[in-house]
Amino acid sequence: MGxxxxxxxxxxxxxxxxxxxxxxxxKGSRVLNFAQGEIGGLGLYLAWAIVEKGHQPWILxxxxxxxxxxxxxxxxxRLVVRPLIDAPRxxxxxxxxxxxLLMIGIELHVSHGSPEILRGPIEGLGPKIAGFYVxxxxxxxxxxxxxxxxxxxxxxxRTDFGLGVLAASQDATATRLMGIPLKRVSMFTxxxxxxxxxxxxxxxxxxIGAFAPGxxxxxxxxxxxxxxxxxxxxxxxxxxxxGLGIGVIESVVGDRFVTSTFPxxxxxxxxxxxxxxxxxxxxxILGRSRA
Amino acid sequence: MKxxxxxxxxxxxxxxxxxxxxxxxxxxSLRSVELSIAFxxxxxxxxxxxxxxxxxxxxxxHGAFLGIGAFTSGLLTLxxxxxxxxxxxxxxxxxxxxxxxxLGLPALRLRGLYLAIATVGFAFMMQESLFKWSxxxxxxxxxxxxxxxxxxxxxxxxxxxLAIVLAMFVLFWALDSNLVRSKLxxxxxxxxxxxxxxxxxxxxxxxxxxxAFVLAGALxxxxxxxxxHQYQFVNSSTxxxxxxxxxxxxxxxxxxxGSRVGATIAAISFSLMPGLLSWLKGWDLIVGPVLLMYVVVxxxxxxxxxxxERAEARARGSKVVTAEQSMxxxxxxxxxxxxxxxxxxxxxxxxxxxLDVSVRFGGLQALDGVSLTVPKGSIVGLIGPNxxxxxxxxxxxxxxxxxxxGAVRFVGADITKSPPHERxxxxxxxxxxxxxxxxxxxxxxxxLLAQHLFAGYGSASALLALPRATRVERELGERADQAxxxxxFERFRDTPVLSLSHGQQRIVELGCALVTAPDLLLLDEPxxxxxxxxxxxxxxxxxxxxxxLGRTVLLIEHNxxxxxxxxxxxxxxxxxxxxxxxxxxxxxxDPTVLGAYFGEAVVA
Numbered sequence: 028m029g030x031x032x033x034x035x036x037x038x039x040x041x042x043x044x045x046x047x048x049x050x051x052x053x054k055g056s057r058v059l060n061f062a063q064g065e066i067g068g069l070g071l072y073l074a075w076a077i078v079e080k081g082h083q084p085w086i087l088x089x090x091x092x093x094x095x096x097x098x099x100x101x102x103x104x105r106l107v108v109r110p111l112i113d114a115p116r117x118x119x120x121x122x123x124x125x126x127x128l129l130m131i132g133i134e135l136h137v138s139h140g141s142p143e144i145l146r147g148p149i150e151g152l153g154p155k156i157a158g159f160y161v162x163x164x165x166x167x168x169x170x171x172x173x174x175x176x177x178x179x180x181x182x183x184x185r186t187d188f189g190l191g192v193l194a195a196s197q198d199a200t201a202t203r204l205m206g207i208p209l210k211r212v213s214m215f216t217x218x219x220x221x222x223x224x225x226x227x228x229x230x231x232x233x234x235i236g237a238f239a240p241g242x243x244x245x246x247x248x249x250x251x252x253x254x255x256x257x258x259x260x261x262x263x264x265x266x267x268x269x270g271l272g273i274g275v276i277e278s279v280v281g282d283r284f285v286t287s288t289f290p291x292x293x294x295x296x297x298x299x300x301x302x303x304x305x306x307x308x309x310x311x312i313l314g315r316s317r318a
Numbered sequence: 319m320k321x322x323x324x325x326x327x328x329x330x331x332x333x334x335x336x337x338x339x340x341x342x343x344x345x346x347s348l349r350s351v352e353l354s355i356a357f358x359x360x361x362x363x364x365x366x367x368x369x370x371x372x373x374x375x376x377x378x379x380h381g382a383f384l385g386i387g388a389f390t391s392g393l394l395t396l397x398x399x400x401x402x403x404x405x406x407x408x409x410x411x412x413x414x415x416x417x418x419x420x421l422g423l424p425a426l427r428l429r430g431l432y433l434a435i436a437t438v439g440f441a442f443m444m445q446e447s448l449f450k451w452s453x454x455x456x457x458x459x460x461x462x463x464x465x466x467x468x469x470x471x472x473x474x475x476x477x478x479x480l481a482i483v484l485a486m487f488v489l490f491w492a493l494d495s496n497l498v499r500s501k502l503x504x505x506x507x508x509x510x511x512x513x514x515x516x517x518x519x520x521x522x523x524x525x526x527x528x529x530a531f532v533l534a535g536a537l538x539x540x541x542x543x544x545x546x547h548q549y550q551f552v553n554s555s556t557x558x559x560x561x562x563x564x565x566x567x568x569x570x571x572x573x574x575x576g577s578r579v580g581a582t583i584a585a586i587s588f589s590l591m592p593g594l595l596s597w598l599k600g601w602d603l604i605v606g607p608v609l610l611m612y613v614v615v616x617x618x619x620x621x622x623x624x625x626x627e628r629a630e631a632r633a634r635g636s637k638v639v640t641a642e643q644s645m646x647x648x649x650x651x652x653x654x655x656x657x658x659x660x661x662x663x664x665x666x667x668x669x670x671x672x673l674d675v676s677v678r679f680g681g682l683q684a685l686d687g688v689s690l691t692v693p694k695g696s697i698v699g700l701i702g703p704n705x706x707x708x709x710x711x712x713x714x715x716x717x718x719x720x721x722x723x724g725a726v727r728f729v730g731a732d733i734t735k736s737p738p739h740e741r742x743x744x745x746x747x748x749x750x751x752x753x754x755x756x757x758x759x760x761x762x763x764x765x766l767l768a769q770h771l772f773a774g775y776g777s778a779s780a781l782l783a784l785p786r787a788t789r790v791e792r793e794l795g796e797r798a799d800q801a802x803x804x805x806x807f808e809r810f811r812d813t814p815v816l817s818l819s820h821g822q823q824r825i826v827e828l829g830c831a832l833v834t835a836p837d838l839l840l841l842d843e844p845x846x847x848x849x850x851x852x853x854x855x856x857x858x859x860x861x862x863x864x865x866x867l868g869r870t871v872l873l874i875e876h877n878x879x880x881x882x883x884x885x886x887x888x889x890x891x892x893x894x895x896x897x898x899x900x901x902x903x904x905x906x907x908d909p910t911v912l913g914a915y916f917g918e919a920v921v922a
Contacts, residue, residue: 059431061564107611114618117376121571124564125610131560132603245560249442256435291446298439298446305436306424 039274045251054196055216064248067228100221147233340477365537374510379441381562387539403466414539422531460553577622675724747836
């Protein structure tokens with residue numbers, strides 16, 4: 028049971044990272060970003076090319092992936108989101124589906140569909156905690172999550188620009204009147220979303236083993252979405268805690284209830300939680316209700 | 319009948335051509351498969367367009383309904399019963415509709431993005447549970463699905479099956495076009511524009527939303543069955559999230575929400591795209607999405623909207639929309655037969671009685687024990703400063719807000735718990751501060767919407783355009799045209815309300831409110847935004863409503879000269895309480911009223 032929960036927390040933190048990206052973009056552009064997972068998926072291919080094909084250190088590949096995914100977010104913001112600033116939000120959401128398909132398309136083009144493996148940054152069994160081994164990647168993941176979560180929270184709450192980002196979702200006009208350019212807020216959220224997607228992908232990959240076009244990042248996107256929803260779509264701490272919750276639920280259900288008749292029971296459990304939260308507490312577990 | 323005959327002709331041609339062309343060697347099997355899949359996709363897009371385009375409810379999990387229909391028809395035609403194709407298709411429709419109720423009932427509580435996410439959840443739940451339930455659906459191994467047969471003839475050849483698909487598509491097209499010409503389609507569009515406005519037209523919003531879900535689910539199920547019998551196979555990933563649900567959303571949005579033609583064109587282009595881009599040799603997977611994003615950025619409202627705008631721009635060249643006009647005489651419409659049986663009260667007797675009504679929003683006591691009686695045949699004014707609770711009072715009377723305490727009685731009957739659309743049926747009409755019309759629809763459509771409760775025909779006759787529906791629609795249309803003529807608005811008949819001036823919109827709104835012959839008319843600041851000349855003529859029109867049409871009016875108004883001019887009685891509301899009530903002459907002299915309204919200084 029203990030191991031199940033630790034695995035759940037570690038995976039959940041990664042869902043939480045994706046959820047942070049989803050919430051940031053939602054705050055900045057009122058758009059559901061379907062490409063949130065798959066941007067990181069493409070980043071994995073870049074890291075894989077540098078590390079496994081180019082025989083460079085893991086950290087180099089990882090950095091390249093994070094930077095490239097941030098640039099991808101910036102590019103999408105500049106070329107698609109900004110021209111559509113007055114368009115219906117559903118239209119922009121459809122554009123993110125286009126981005127998702129583009130990512131998968133590029134991945135298929137470079138990989139021809141076969142799964143690849145990117146080894147983790149540190150190998151070995153790792154230390155034994157409470158009677159079982161916790162892999163070094165998992166420890167790294169948890170540490171990275173803490174650093175990123177706290178760093179992002181500090182940046183958003185302690186800087187004027189960060190507060191502008193938080194305020195933009197509540198009242199775009201007021202934010203503009205306070206002297207925070209909405210264009211920069213939007214750009215920031217998309218760059219952050221891209222980088223968060225890459226980090227999430229890099230941290231989850233060693234625990235899943237292999238990756239392929241659209242896999243596992245699309246499935247992870249759904250979990251990130253569920254996590255974001257538990258936070259009411261607008262709360263950043265809520266999204267993170269929601270991620271941990273989703274991770275634990277999935278891990279426990281997967282451990283206890285998976286049978287060959289229902290191989291996808293974890294996803295179903297996550298979705299049931301989503302629908303229940305939507306119906307009983309649409310503002311999310313930690314989200315504040317809107318008047 | 320002419321339209322019906324045309325559809326039969328198109329249907330016959332569509333189903334005769336592929337087998338003939340196929341046998342003549344013109345239409346290859348490969349082409350047939352491509353076309354068949356394209357038209358199955360178009361059918362699925364038409365079904366999604368009903369819920370997303372017309373009713374405005376974002377549904378991102380439509381693939382689940384296709385899967386339900388595919389498995390239902392597949393299992394029934396293959397195993398055990400081996401029912402005929404048409405029975406399988408019918409069962410697919412029923413199964414799709416039933417699951418739509420399962421999704422739709424909880425979805426009634428959700429709006430916008432939350433609903434969208436719930437539909438994603440639904441799609442994944444179906445995909446991961448029912449569709450992977452290996453004992454029934456074969457899981458990833460899937461099940462085989464037989465081609466339809468008629469006696470000894472089996473539609474094995476792809477061009478023969480294409481004939482069936484095309485025939486089904488023509489049926490989809492006909493159903494959808496009947497839908498938008500009926501009260502169902504209009505109700506969906508009104509809900510998409512604004513739910514309170516739809517309620518004020520007497521539309522039961524929950525019922526119609528659920529109806530849109532069921533219709534979309536049923537037709538989605540049928541399109542899934544069409545796919546399955548084409549593939550002759552279905553498994554848990556045939557209708558997976560990315561490739562079905564999201565693709566259909568793309569198609570409907572790129573086609574332009576609510577545009578059947580746009581959705582069809584987009585569906586066919588997207589299905590034929592891989593074939594058309596095959597010369598790109600693997601680059602098509604990259605070029606396709608880039609093309610998609612380009613189209614979305616160029617036409618954010620979709621191809622349908624782009625086509626409509628072009629047509630409207632062409633039509634506008636000949637039309638001149640005048641800026642402002644004084645209020646024309648409102649139509650003295652005969653009471654529709656459907657209203658005849660309503661109970662009546664004698665002039666002067668209380669028509670509306672509001673007893674001790676309180677409404678609380680969180681920490682704000684919007685109404686605090688408000689009582690008010692409106693005698694039949696009078697104009698009662700409700701005045702008070704901004705935030706006094708006037709509009710909340712209207713909402714409590716029209717049913718859009720449920721009071722925490724107190725009672726509302728109309729013609730002697732307690733209606734405190736009746737939903738808004740029922741109150742419209744009882745004879746309470748209302749207008750809104752910000753114009754209660756479906757502004758993206760034409761003037762005529764709004765007059766048809768206003769008569770929603772008199773459209774006495776069922777959903778089946780609406781969808782099949784049965785004689786009863788056609789006859790009733792013709793009558794409604796005649797009444798609408800009479801009303802438009804009485805207002806002198808003939809040249810704006812097909813103009814979207816949005817492109818009229820504010821004053822003109824107000825005139826149309828009043829006309830719509832009167833066309834249903836309500837006994838009580840709630841008017842929320844009718845003079846707001848009107849020119850002084852128009853506001854002056856408004857006073858005369860209000861008296862017409864009372865004296866010539868015999869209606870009762872409850873009026874919220876900030877234009878005090880207008881109130882003093884037309885009202886028989888006035889109530890003054892302040893901080894959610896009735897400050898004073900009396901005849902117009904009394905109120906004009908009341909010092910507390912003058913104090914609240916104009917400030918103590920003026921009184922002193």
